[in-house]
Amino acid sequence: MKVLWFSNTPALGIEFLSKESKIKGTGGWMSALNEIMKNKVDLHIAFHYPYKKDLFEYRGTKYYPVYTGNILYNLIKSRFFIDVPDDKYLDFYLNVINEVKPDIIHIHGTENSFLCILGHIKIPAIVSIQGNVTVLNHKFFSGFNGKFLNRLNSTSLKEFILGPKSFKRSKNFLSKMTQIEQKRMKDVQYIIGRTDWDYRITRVLSPNSKYFKGEELLREAFYSNKWDNLYQNEGKLIIFTTNSDNYFKGIETVFHSITLLQKIGIDIEWRIAGIKDNSLIVSICRSFLGSSFPKSGYKLLGPLDEESLVQELLAAHMYVMPSHIENSPNNLCEAMILGMPCIATFAGGTSSLLKDGEEGILIQDGDPWAMAGSIIELKNDYDKALSIGNNARRRALIRHDKELVLEQYLSVYNSILNYS
Known part of the structure; x- marks a missing residue:
């Protein structure tokens, strides 16, 4: 089975990228899922990356970095403009899909712009619910009122150059992301979730979708x-x-x-x-x-x-x-x-x-x-x-048992392929 992930992180690929000193990190729990899946399926992972990088193979998985533009330019731009990509990288996503020719596509999270592919493919695609921008945006003021949105923080040379942080920008960004998420989630056919909460909200946001259970792994x-x-x-x-x-x-x-x-x-x-x-x-x-x-x-x-x-x-x-x-x-x-x-x-x-x-x-x-x-x-x-x-x-x-989680995901993939 050939599986293509669209992921918010490079997963295990972070180890390869860290050697080049381009980016540091652990890849989070996605690295653990990558580790157990790579020997069971032909796994390919596309992810956003702020440097130009060709596709690479590492420890049995092929990785496809999606170049999102000059990192310094994007940081400065984000301080002055609310630029929320929707289908900005669609052509690249479709090129990856065409190159990989997967049996199934797995989109991890609704926060990024990967959902834009759904109206352009015939390959079955499943979406994992991680957080949810719509409810997050709704709950944004649960701790504070809007009085502090314009409070600025500039405590380093980097922040002085790029512009001080304020939560007003965060709220405006979330509001735009919410509009995109709600529009795109209507097209979702298959969902992987793990709580009563994500089951309930997806019955509203993706009313025609079929829901599957899939737990997460933790760091080793x-x-x-x-x-x-x-x-x-x-x-x-x-x-x-x-x-x-x-x-x-x-x-x-x-x-x-x-x-x-x-x-x-x-x-x-x-x-x-x-x-x-x-x-x-x-x-x-x-x-x-x-x-x-x-x-x-x-x-x-x-x-x-x-x-x-x-x-x-x-x-x-x-x-x-x-x-x-x-x-x-x-x-x-x-x-x-x-x-x-x-x-x-x-x-x-x-x-x-x-x-x-x-x-x-x-x-x-x-x-x-x-x-x-x-x-x-x-x-x-x-x-x-x-x-x-x-x-x-x-x-x-x-x-969070590794064998249980592995079996859950393989079972979900096989069930969807049988439906399709």
Whole structure:
């Protein structure tokens, strides 16, 4: 079976590209899926790339970089214009399809412009739901109002040259992406999802589509480590969260929760990966929360590589996922498979990942009192914390089992080919 992926990342191809020092990274969970699929199907992967690069073969997979233009020019342009590609790269996509002549096409995610091929091909194509721009755009103001959209952040020479960051640009970009996504999703015939949430939204956005279940894999280091750091009511309580410099990730709830916990005498250090002291969202949180923004009790770690992230998780006493909208956040799944006691907002698809009270605790998004209270609950109940951590690990090991995921995807591909 010959399969062509359109992917948001180069997957395993990142290893080859990293050797050329063009781009760094891990390829995320797509690398793991690439690894298990490459020996079962004739796999080809097309992906966006900001440098001119010919197709290449690496570790049993052929890769087709889609050149998206000069990276510096695009960065500068994006500061002044909202340029959201729809069918801009259509000819290149079709050329790749014509060259590969796949039996089936698999588009990973609806966020990129790959969906534009759907009205131009007769080859069966399936679309994986990762996030969803339409709902994300709708939930954008769940944490803050629009007052801070124009707040600017210029903390480096790079940002001074390219223009300071503001969330107004992000919101305008999302609004345009939403229009394109809604238009293109009407043409989707086959969908792979993994939560009740993505099943329900696709019944509206792609009403004529057939839905299949397909789980995600995690990065390798998370399978080979196990958390064992139960809080014993001594010393500083260490909580961990992976977040990002975004308007809708719920970090304001984290900062407010720290203050609430400190007011009742809990010695806490909340370690947060993905954002830094000079991140725009931190500046906005300070203004938004005022006196409720903590003066201490947190540590902003910035981006972490895979191994550093694992070590930080293992050193923490519990994990909190505070976002206002998610599908199946990998950061939560990674904490679960390590066996950590987890608290997550009931947002998007999180209720499909863990059972409240047994495999974690689910709380209302944007509620710092419930967040702080659930932390106290796990801090004071060792048996419950240990039990939900063990149950979470058991659930995640099954959900992210490599053989199970491989069988799911192969079964989906074969089913679609039989339909076609």
